[in-house]
Amino acid sequence: xxVIRDLKTKTLTINMGxxxxxTHGVLRLVIELDGxxxxxxxxxxGYLHRGTEKLGENRTYPMALPLSDRLDYVSSMSNNIxxxxxxxxxxxxxxxxRAKYIRTIMGELTRIANHIVWIATHALxxxxxTVFLYSxxxxxxxLELYEMACGARLTVTYPRxxxxxxxxxxxxxxxxxxxxxxxxxxxxxxxxxxxQNRIWLQRTxxxxxxxxxxxxxxxxxxxxxxxxGVPYDIRKFAPYDAYDKVEFEVPVxxxxxxxxxxxxxxxxxxxxxxxxxxxxxxxxxxYVLAAxxxxxxxxxxxxxxxxxxxxKTEPAADGSPPTPPPPPEEPGPAFEDVYVATEVPKGELGFxxxxxxxxxxxxxxxxxxxxxxxxxxxxxxxxxLVADIIANIxxxxxxxxxxxx
Amino acid sequence: xxxxxxIGLEQTSFxxxxxxxxxxxxxxxxxxxxxxxxxTYFERKVIGHMQVRLGPMRVGxxxxxxxxxxxxxxxxxxxxxxxxxxxxxxxxxxxxAVFATLSSLAVIPFFDIFYIANINVGLLYLFAMSSLGGxxxxxxxxxxxxKYAFLGxxxxxxxxxxxxxxxxxxxxxxxxxxxxxxxxxxVQAQQQYWYGMYLIPxxxxxxxxxxxxxxxxxxxxxxxxxxxxxLVAGYFVEYSGMRFALFFLGEYIGMIVMSSLAVVCFWGxxxxxxxxxxxxxxxxxxxxxxxxxLKVYFHIFLFYxxxxxxxxxxxxxxxxxxxxxxxxxxxxNLVITSILKFIF
Amino acid sequence: MEPIEIAELIxxxxxxxxxxxxxxxxxxxxxxxxxxxxxxxxxxxxxxxxYFDYLADLCGVDYMGKKEIRFEVVYHLLSIxxxxxxxxxxxxxxxxxxxxxxxxxxxxxxxHERECYDMFGISFxxxxxxxxxxxxxxxxxxxxxxxxxxKSDLGEKEWKPFKQVIEIGKKNLVYEVx
Numbered sequence: 001x002x003v004i005r006d007l008k009t010k011t012l013t014i015n016m017g018x019x020x021x022x023t024h025g026v027l028r029l030v031i032e033l034d035g036x037x038x039x040x041x042x043x044x045x046g047y048l049h050r051g052t053e054k055l056g057e058n059r060t061y062p063m064a065l066p067l068s069d070r071l072d073y074v075s076s077m078s079n080n081i082x083x084x085x086x087x088x089x090x091x092x093x094x095x096x097x098r099a100k101y102i103r104t105i106m107g108e109l110t111r112i113a114n115h116i117v118w119i120a121t122h123a124l125x126x127x128x129x130t131v132f133l134y135s136x137x138x139x140x141x142x143l144e145l146y147e148m149a150c151g152a153r154l155t156v157t158y159p160r161x162x163x164x165x166x167x168x169x170x171x172x173x174x175x176x177x178x179x180x181x182x183x184x185x186x187x188x189x190x191x192x193x194x195x196q197n198r199i200w201l202q203r204t205x206x207x208x209x210x211x212x213x214x215x216x217x218x219x220x221x222x223x224x225x226x227x228x229g230v231p232y233d234i235r236k237f238a239p240y241d242a243y244d245k246v247e248f249e250v251p252v253x254x255x256x257x258x259x260x261x262x263x264x265x266x267x268x269x270x271x272x273x274x275x276x277x278x279x280x281x282x283x284x285x286x287y288v289l290a291a292x293x294x295x296x297x298x299x300x301x302x303x304x305x306x307x308x309x310x311x312k313t314e315p316a317a318d319g320s321p322p323t324p325p326p327p328p329e330e331p332g333p334a335f336e337d338v339y340v341a342t343e344v345p346k347g348e349l350g351f352x353x354x355x356x357x358x359x360x361x362x363x364x365x366x367x368x369x370x371x372x373x374x375x376x377x378x379x380x381x382x383x384x385l386v387a388d389i390i391a392n393i394x395x396x397x398x399x400x401x402x403x404x405x
Numbered sequence: 406x407x408x409x410x411x412i413g414l415e416q417t418s419f420x421x422x423x424x425x426x427x428x429x430x431x432x433x434x435x436x437x438x439x440x441x442x443x444x445t446y447f448e449r450k451v452i453g454h455m456q457v458r459l460g461p462m463r464v465g466x467x468x469x470x471x472x473x474x475x476x477x478x479x480x481x482x483x484x485x486x487x488x489x490x491x492x493x494x495x496x497x498x499x500x501x502a503v504f505a506t507l508s509s510l511a512v513i514p515f516f517d518i519f520y521i522a523n524i525n526v527g528l529l530y531l532f533a534m535s536s537l538g539g540x541x542x543x544x545x546x547x548x549x550x551x552k553y554a555f556l557g558x559x560x561x562x563x564x565x566x567x568x569x570x571x572x573x574x575x576x577x578x579x580x581x582x583x584x585x586x587x588x589x590x591x592v593q594a595q596q597q598y599w600y601g602m603y604l605i606p607x608x609x610x611x612x613x614x615x616x617x618x619x620x621x622x623x624x625x626x627x628x629x630x631x632x633x634x635x636l637v638a639g640y641f642v643e644y645s646g647m648r649f650a651l652f653f654l655g656e657y658i659g660m661i662v663m664s665s666l667a668v669v670c671f672w673g674x675x676x677x678x679x680x681x682x683x684x685x686x687x688x689x690x691x692x693x694x695x696x697x698x699l700k701v702y703f704h705i706f707l708f709y710x711x712x713x714x715x716x717x718x719x720x721x722x723x724x725x726x727x728x729x730x731x732x733x734x735x736x737x738n739l740v741i742t743s744i745l746k747f748i749f
Numbered sequence: 750m751e752p753i754e755i756a757e758l759i760x761x762x763x764x765x766x767x768x769x770x771x772x773x774x775x776x777x778x779x780x781x782x783x784x785x786x787x788x789x790x791x792x793x794x795x796x797x798x799x800y801f802d803y804l805a806d807l808c809g810v811d812y813m814g815k816k817e818i819r820f821e822v823v824y825h826l827l828s829i830x831x832x833x834x835x836x837x838x839x840x841x842x843x844x845x846x847x848x849x850x851x852x853x854x855x856x857x858x859x860x861h862e863r864e865c866y867d868m869f870g871i872s873f874x875x876x877x878x879x880x881x882x883x884x885x886x887x888x889x890x891x892x893x894x895x896x897x898x899x900k901s902d903l904g905e906k907e908w909k910p911f912k913q914v915i916e917i918g919k920k921n922l923v924y925e926v927x
Contacts, residue, residue: 001718008492012552012555012556013552014553014556020637021637033556036556036560036720036721044883045883046881046882046883046885049883049884051892053868053893054892054893054897054899055899058899089774092774093612125717126717127625127626127628127715127716127717127718128712128714128715128716129452129456129625129712130452130455130456130713130714131455132456133457133458134457137457149827163776193714194716195717197716199626199715199716199717199718199722200716202718202719202722203716203717203718203719212765212880214856216802216803217802217855217856218855218856218857218859219803219804219805219855219856219857219858220857230829232803232829237829237832238832238834244834263418310904334813335812336772336773336774336818337773337776337778337823337836338776338838339609339775339776339805339806339825339834341805350805350806350807350825352808352823352825354808354810356815362810363808363810363811363825365806365808366809367805367825370776371860371864372860374860375857375859375860376857379856385720385721386556386636386718386720387629387635387637387717387719387720388719389635390635404883405883
């Protein structure tokens with residue numbers, strides 16, 4: 001092979017994205033290729049940056065809620081739940097039992113809807129076109145369920161701080177139950193198409209391998225982490241909503257390659273389906289919104305500590321005795337902070353709120369799983385082939401709206 | 406027997422013969438173009454129904470006029486040539502693609518009395534033309550001066566060279582069986598069996614041929630040169646309008662040529678299996694062209710079916726499939742065929 | 750080991766570094782000085798009975814005018830093995846706006862630190878590739894600082910470079926400008 005080594009070769013730099021069919025949005029990769037082998041891969045993000053964190057700091061908690069829809073727009077319901085759970089923890093609001101169950105149902109429906117989009121695009125990227133349309137047909141069903149519950153299909157803002165916006169009716173429950181009965185058959189359909197397909201196996205087995213240590217070290221989460229064999233699932237580790245009242249398993253992979261992550265998500269379909277089923281069976285009665293849930297007027301007054309009566313700053317203009325001037329400001333607000341992570345379909349979505357006692361968060365930090373997952377791309381891609389980049393982008397399941405925030 | 410003999414024009418002038426050939430060419434091209442147009446329609450319909458959707462439904466009843474609408478759209482689209490492109494080569498490349506595949510049609514015997522040319526090296530000619538088709542991909546990939554197109558062009562070069570060999574070896578067994586490279590003689594030679602086709606004795610060669618045919622025509626699962634999700638559209642990413650459509654034309658004619666070749670070499674061409682004719686005598690009345698067309702349609706359907714089912718191969722796996730599996734299998738088949746041929 | 754015990758442990762080991770331990774809603778925050786952050790972090794990561802192997806989040810906070818030291822870098826650490834979370838806050842003063850990078854301990858800190866740099870201008874010593882990540886490379890200012898305006902002072906007017914683009918276009922007569 002000495003002859004080949006003496007050849008003068010040059011690498012080829014390719015710009016993949018931000019407009020590219022397989023980068024799931026506006027991810028941009030600058031790839032250096034040696035033939036078909038990737039020598040270097042550098043992701044660039046930020047094309048969809050909308051300053052969600054800054055916006056959140058300038059809105060009250062309920063007003064910032066719709067911002068969370070726009071993060072991961074294929075699973076907006078989960079983001080809402082993540083936001084609400086975090087704010088509830090911050091404000092110490094106890095959510096009614098029925099709302100918890102409804103949220104769990106919605107969260108799991110969203111997980112199914114998200115994984116459907118994932119399997120659809122992932123398979124389409126690898127070239128299996130039919131899976132895309134099969135799964136989109138089923139996603140439509142879930143979107144119709146959303147519509148039934150809240151009228152919206154994509155950016156729902158259905159969960160609210162302290163519960164959910166409206167109660168679900170019997171029609172929704174019936175349709176949802178029918179869905180859980182039918183959906184396992186649909187999973188089998190996807191699996192028939194690709195599970196044992198030799199080309200699929202060749203394209204996914206042994207590709208993008210991350211060991212458990214690497215995956216933890218890189219901060220991966222969700223099925224991307226579990227594919228490497230780490231059973232870290234926030235629904236089990238720190239249960240929120242009704243996850244501690246339902247039974248489910250956390251599927252984990254072994255090899256940590258694209259195929260194992262695919263299997264993990266396929267199993268999650270089944271687990272989510274069973275969670276929805278259990279929630280529907282156990283769904284308790286009662287209110288769906290906590291009595292002390294904050295309203296939109298939160299910004300006007302101090303949020304908590306009602307002990308000092310709210311200062312009536314505006315005296316009545318009819319000559320009533322002059323109200324005492326507002327008490328002098330305290331030397332500095334006591335900052336209180338919570339970090340609450342929820343298991344959204346893509347991984348760990350963490351909301352870190354710092355409150356200074358007003359209705360607006362002093363700092364709203366969003367820990368987006370897609371952001372972390374996109375950062376691991378160079379590690380997965382370097383040394384593999386061009387076609388594997390596509391498989392790797394698919395397998396980490398990123399949405400750039402969430403990544404760029 | 407040629408159509409000339411049938412209508413008794415054996416002794417007429419050269420000019421008249423030329424006219425006859427031109428008319429035949431016009432008929433073949435016309436019918437092929439119509440087939441290409443409706444091949445796209447049926448591809449969309451067939452895949453649509455396989456994917457639980459309807460396919461084109463808007464233009465005309467059941468979208469029947471869709472190909473015409475598409476054609477009109479593509480004709481009137483602006484033809485953009487990138488500034489950095491090599492203009493001449495860029496403009497020629499799509500014509501090479503169409504030329505190569507259209508020329509292949511010249512030697513295909515559609516039925517016993519209708520073909521444009523009856524040459525003794527029919528198979529060799531087809532190999533040559535299908536190799537020529539590869540040039541168009543390389544030319545367009547190179548001339549576009551785009552990295553994606555370039556990668557697509559490189560992939561197609563490697564792919565077409567590798568799969569040409571496997572395909573040629575699989576057809577050499579057919580040549581050995583028939584003792585001829587003339588496609589008409591190959592069809593006639595198949596009539597000596599009661600089942601009337603080489604598909605059964607040469608099943609292995611047929612499988613190898615079909616896989617190679619998928620690769621030659623850049624169809625899924627071997628559509629790496631145009632790998633939509635990786636290279637966007639591969640070698641023709643910079644093309645637009647009519648030149649873009651010409652590549653598709655080339656691909657679909659290529660599909661028809663490959664299907665016809667499969668039918669001629671393995672499925673007994675325009676003939677029906679003698680056993681079938683014996684069992685159901687009225688079938689002898691069915692004209693050869695019907696058999697031929699039905700068989701070709703089946704193969705084209707096969708192309709669609711595979712496209713709806715399989716994911717795309719990866720480059721290195723494609724190469725190892727071609728060199729490590731298909732070529733050895735085709736060679737082994739060739740050796741066994743020759744030994745059997747020598748013994749009997 | 751309970752988080753509060755972990756806090757005590759750190760207090761014992763890095764006594765002079767720890768500035769305060771706060772518990773709120775069951776979550777422990779340990780405020781530390783930034784100088785020995787790398788030591789504290791590797792202690793938390795390496796010690797077998799703590800084993801905080803997962804960096805859940807890293808972000809900056811701007812306490813402009815609210816606290817003595819303006820910035821804080823907040824680390825959320827999680828031990829997957831023991832299912833314990835702890836929050837470390839490292840104080841970063843405005844005049845020396847840098848802190849050691851923890852990328853050597855958690856590879857996942859890479860983009861978080863870049864974002865923190867992008868948004869707050871806190872530079873991370875030892876980070877191999879500290880560039881802006883979410884904002885354009887030529888962006889002025891650090892958007893998440895409290896003194897950075899939510900709206901531009903241009904109000905409803907066009908973004909400034911946009912006019913320049915139009916001017917260049919006019920000059921080169923590349924296209925008609927209305």
